[in-house]
Amino acid sequence: MxxxxxxxxxxxxxxxxxxxxxxxxxxxxxxxxxxxxxxxxxxxxxxxxxxxxxxxxxxxxxxxxxxxxxxxxxxxxxxxxxxxxxxxxxxxxxxxxxxxxxxxxxxxxxxxxxxxxxxxxxxxxxxxxxxxxxxxxxxxxxxxxxxxxxxxxxxxxxxxxxxxxxxxxxxxxxxxxxxxxxxxxxxxxxxxxxxxxxxxxxxxxxxxxxxxxGETKEEDIQLIDEDVKREMAGHLVRLGYLESKEVDDKVFYESYTTYLHTENFEGRELDQGKVDRKVLDFMKSQSEKS
CATH class of the missing domain: 3.60.20.10 (Aminohydrolase, N-terminal nucleophile (Ntn) domain)
Structure with a gap:
């Protein structure tokens, strides 16, 4: 052939x-x-x-x-x-x-x-x-x-x-x-x-x-209350973006923004106080940084 x-x-x-x-x-x-x-x-x-x-x-x-x-x-x-x-x-x-x-x-x-x-x-x-x-x-x-x-x-x-x-x-x-x-x-x-x-x-x-x-859908917008913030901070610690979960809002959001930009999620970046659930799910699925 x-x-x-x-x-x-x-x-x-x-x-x-x-x-x-x-x-x-x-x-x-x-x-x-x-x-x-x-x-x-x-x-x-x-x-x-x-x-x-x-x-x-x-x-x-x-x-x-x-x-x-x-x-x-x-x-x-x-x-x-x-x-x-x-x-x-x-x-x-x-x-x-x-x-x-x-x-x-x-x-x-x-x-x-x-x-x-x-x-x-x-x-x-x-x-x-x-x-x-x-x-x-x-x-x-x-x-x-x-x-x-x-x-x-x-x-x-x-x-x-x-x-x-x-x-x-x-x-x-x-x-x-x-x-x-x-x-x-x-x-x-x-x-x-x-x-x-x-x-x-x-x-x-x-x-x-x-x-x-893809674009963030309305139904995927999650407000970052204290429970969600604690969960996200835990992931950011695990992934190497924070040293501790106990940080003020300024440090938390700065580290979260760094995460978004490092992972190329600029298109899913929302106003402070909100997170795209698809990003949150992705964070949960990630392994720790080597």
């Missing part, structure tokens, strides 16, 4: 309510996230795999930006490609229209499906259910697009997955000004390049991503 073939399953999708485009992918291939997923906010998403042509990514996004629908984009990409029968590609356009293509020479099982706002495809799979269950899971799931994409590839793996095994996974979601500090359109861009359980590891780091970069 050609070592450039990426035995893969992926899903490209669109959320019209949140105006998000994205992809999730798993493969028996090192660093699949560097090849398969491509997306641009307000434009669409492209997954290029099998005997992958990396040019399908930027070229496909350019065609989408020109206003071509997903099916026409795939036609343009494959028409002049002499190796198109070895390729696989899925496309979502700016309106959420979906298209997928599987060349007749892709290794079995290979194929794809489209549904409302998604294209799911895969090659060298255990069975067709890998793709159909991926689509069904996406259709039935709720919440942010990233959550739905991860649930979809989890269902694909549970249905059979890549017949050669598993090695890497990735997720990419774009939305206008949804990136760090509102200065980019990359809402989520996470990769697991080499791991025995890549989807589980991808979900773990995605949950960390949401913890660090």
């Amino acid at each position: 050609n070592n450039q073939i990426i035995a893969t399953f992926s899903i490209a999708a669109y959320d019209p309510d949140r105006e998000e485009w994205g992809l999730a992918v798993q493969s028996k291939f090192l660093g699949v996230g560097s090849v398969v997923p491509w997306a641009k906010a307000g434009v669409g998403a492209v997954a290029t795999q099998a005997f992958a042509n990396p040019a399908y990514g930027p070229d496909g996004l350019k065609l989408l930006e020109e206003g071509l629908p997903a099916e026409e984009v795939i036609k343009r990409l494959t028409d002049d490609d002499l190796q198109k029968e070895d390729r696989q590609v899925g496309v979502i356009d700016s309106s959420g229209r979906a298209a997928t293509f599987t060349g007749k020479d892709c290794y079995d099982w290979a194929g794809g499906i489209t549904g409302k706002h998604y294209a799911a495809q895969g090659n060298i799979l255990v069975n067709e259910e890998t793709v159909t269950d991926m689509g069904n899971a996406f259709e039935k799931s709720e919440g942010p697009l990233a959550d739905r994409l991860i649930r979809a590839i989890q269902a694909a793996q549970e249905a059979g997955g890549d017949s050669r095994g598993k090695q890497s996974a990735a997720i990419l979601v774009v939305k206008d000004q949804a990136g760090y500090g509102g200065l980019s359109d990359i809402a989520v861009d996470l990769r697991v390049d080499d791991h025995p359980e890549p989807i589980k590891e991808l979900e773990r780091i995605y949950r960390l991503h949401q913890l660090y970069f």
